[in-house]
Amino acid sequence: MKRLPGLINRQSAMGLHHSSSSRSGVAWVLLLICLWTLSFRAHGGGPRKLYIAYLGHVKHGHPDNVVASHHDLLTTLLGSKEGSSASVVYNYKHGFSGFAAMLTAEQAKQLAEFPEVISVQPSKRHTPTTTRSWDFLGLNHQMMGSDMLHGSNSGGEDVIIGVIDTGIWPESRSFNDAGYGPVPSRWKGKCQVGHDWGSKNCSRKIVGARFYSAGVPDQFLETDSLSPRDHNGHGTHCASTAAGSAVEAASFHGLAKGVARGGAMRARIAVYKSFWGLGFGNTATVLAAIDDAVHDGVDVLSMSFGIDENSFGVLHAVQKGITVVYAGGNEGPRPQTVRNGAPWAITVAASKIDRSFPTMITLGNKQQIVGQSLYCLGKNSSKSSSGFKGLVVPVSCAMDILNGTDVKGQILFCTMQPGDQDVFQQASQYVQDGGGSGVIFAQYTTDLSFTALDVCQGIACILVDLDIGKKIASYMDDASSPMAKIEPARTVTGKETLAPKVAMFSSRGPSPDYPAIIKPDIAAPGVNILAAKENSYAILSGTSMAAPHVAGVVALLKALHPNWSSAAIKSAIITTGNN
Known part of the structure; x- marks a missing residue:
């Protein structure tokens, strides 16, 4: 041997x-x-993962003592103070007691057996879910209040709305702080600096900003910046919808032109960047943001993302007097798809407003039909780019069948079923990559997809209903060389558009976890919403856009009734909402 x-x-x-x-x-x-x-x-053998340990209410007076109790617990589990310090990613010490730590499955199991620990769960991934809309709700930007609010003219003065999202673009005109007074003295937050964010990027409008990168995979951080700055656009759009200052003549390439502003124009904004890159976030980063928001002194939390479990962090925030507004999810029209079903929060569905963007399509036989799009000609577009193009119709627009189809300089025609979001995105990207001119999608409804702009830049993406789709298919069957011409979209408001109406993509109730609880609680504008994105304005759709509308209304109510509880505010909104 x-x-x-x-x-x-x-x-x-x-x-x-x-x-x-x-x-x-x-x-x-x-x-x-x-x-x-x-x-x-x-x-504990095996790979380490990020786990969330929840210990309930804060039982120690000072936050430092709360953190020390967490390390004592982990030191007992792991056998050393060094191991405890190395494993902790976040300590939750303000609104509730808990921590996020890198543990093995066996260690997590052992930790859950400690008497002071309520639960230990893996950190899960989360993803994020305007000119006319506030007029449609009856909030005149010159008066800032409405009959619904009994003549309130405060504009949410000094109410602080916390936005947990992808960050914010501080240079946007929507966050101009001209005419604002000093930051409220009760504010205890901070302006966390980064390589592209300095202390001067916070203002009397954006009163605080934080970011949470610990526990986020490197591939998502590499496409972003370690700062509160928003390189995605989602957080800026949501923040300006809730509390953006008034900006005259805002539009998306001429569409939806008007005064862009938030519902609570005079409210302050606190930014908590918990989502990175294309929208990666997890339970650990979100809980860290909620915990800090409780400490900082926000009045409202606007959270446009979906989670699968009822967050104990939100429960503690509500107990501290913060009204929490959640997006209900974009998985409709199937029933029992609503997310964020916690009864103590306000869960928001997306509805349409009385504005549409009709797009004229002329077929080769001179027949004219109307679809919906956000198509507009760029400044450098030639007249030939808007002329007649060939129509291509594959057997299916699924990628495995579509692959190899020549679309260069042509218009692809697809028929989609409800929920074919992946097909929409993949076919649009295929046309764009293949040098195509556009895509016409026939589907059950002409509600614009909430991710349409992500893949339709530079090409025409038109939605038509199934009846019009049949007319196009009939023409293509009869024509030897089918052709079509797509005109740029135009803006139409008023009774021509049926509204309000729940959007097709908006998740439906009842809650899959608690069917006895009616969810969503309320519907708000979430289709074709114009709001800030970097230094310009963009039109997006989704329950992500609906939630900040309700957050803005909550801020107005908070300013008018500062002593109302979150339950009273929720009740007022639900019982007075109408069509």
């Missing part, structure tokens, strides 16, 4: 015989194996 070198040297020095040396070597190896096995079991 081959001996370990260290054992041979030691045994030789002791003058042991060959046979006894062999037996001793085996004993040493067995002892090392036993010690290693015991250590492995004690410290």
Whole structure:
């Protein structure tokens, strides 16, 4: 038997015989194996993952004492203070007690058995879910109040709306702080600096900004910046919808032109960047943001993302007097798809407003039909780019069948079923990559997809209903060389558009977790919403756009009735909402 070198040297020095040396070597190896096995079991074998430990209410007076209690707990579990410090990602110490830590499955199981621990769960991934809309709701930007609010003219003065999202673009005109007074003295937050964000990026409008990158995979951080700055656009859009200052003549390439503003124009904004890159966030970053928001002194939390569990962080925030507004999700029209079903929060569905963007399509036989789009000609577009193009209709627009279809300079025609969001995105991207001119999608409704702009830049993406789709298909069957011409979209408001109407993509109730609880609570404008994105304005759709509308209304009510509880505010909104 081959001996370990260290054992041979030691045994030789002791003058042991060959046979006894062999037996001793085996004993040493067995002892090392036993010690290693015991250590492995004690410290929990296997890969480490991010877990959330929830300990309930804060039981220590000072936040430092709360953090110390967390490390005492982990030191007992892991066997050393060094191991405890290395494993902790976030400490939750203001609104509730808990922490996020890198643990093995065995360690998480052992931690859950400690008497002071209520629950231990893996951190889950989360993803994020205007000119006319506030007029449609009856909020005149010059008066700032409405009959619904009994003549309130405060505009949400000094109410602080916390926005947990992808950050904010501070240079946008929607966040101009001209005419604002000092930051409310009760504010205890901070302006966290980064390489593209300085202390001067906070203002009397954006009163605070934080970001949470710990526990986020590197591939999402590499496409973003370690600062509160929004390189995605989602957070800026939501923040300006809730509390943006009034901006005259805002539009998306001429569409939806008007005064862009938030519902609570005089409210302050606190930014909590918890989502990165294309929209990656997790339970750990969101809970850290909620915990800090409780400490900082926000009055309203606007959260346009979906979670699968009822957040205990939100419960504690509501107990501290913060009204929490959640997006209901974009998985409709199937029933029992609504997310964020916690009864103590306001869950918002998306509805249409009385504005549409009709787009004229002229077929080769001179027949004219109307679809919906956000198509507009760029400044450098030639007249030929808007002329007749060939129509291409594959057997299916699924990628495995569409692949190889020549679309260069042509218009692709697809028929979609409800929920074919992936097909919409993939076909649009295929046309764009293949040098195509546009895509016409026939589907059950002409509600614009909430991600349409992400893949339709530079090409025409037109939605038509199934009846019009049949007319196009009939023409293509009869024509030897089917052609079509797409005109730029125009803006139409008023009774021509049926509204309000729940958007097709908006998730439906009842709650899959608690069917007895009616969710969503309220519907708000979430289709074709114009709001800030970087230094310009963009039109987006989704329950993400609906939630900040309700957050803005909450801010107005908070300013008018500062002593109302979150339950009273929720009741007022639900019982007075009408069509």
